[in-house]
Amino acid sequence: MKLTRQNVAQIAHLARLEIGPEELDGVVEKLGRIVEFVDQLQLADTSAVTPMAHPMDMSQRLRADTVTEADHRDLYQQNSAAVADGLYTVPRVIE
Template sequence: MALEHSDVLRAAHLARLGLASQDAEAYVEDLDRILAMVDQLQQVDTDGVAPLAHPLEATQRLRADEVTESNQRERFQQVAPATEQGLYLVPRVVE
């Protein structure tokens, strides 16, 4: 499955990763070769093989729905780029 210039721009947009159209060129060649290597997988007969999501086949451990953490908002917001009155600031979304 060859990778096109438009696939790279689409994936970058989906990942919200800034990528100028001319800069995408550099990625197309590398990524196309990487995906060509990955395409070896298509030759493998996996009929009847179940996907393996967890190397120990463990299922997610559940815990009781209880509050275990104290509120440390101020402490955690110390590393935030922009906050006001305990809220994270982003550019205006709704006019």
């Protein structure tokens, strides 16, 4: 499938990623080349193959559901550009 500007704008929306109008044509062209390149995989016969999600075919290790971390909120919030009263602030969501 050939990617259009509309396709790329929709993918960018799904990724919550702003692509400026001046960037868009370049992104459409390069993304198109990447998709065309990976499309060659369609020629491979994988009909009898089990998908491999993980290189060691391992499953997620479980641990006891216990608290292992202390509260580091103040330390963590030093990396945020906008906090107030120990909370992260964002533009108003609920009118």
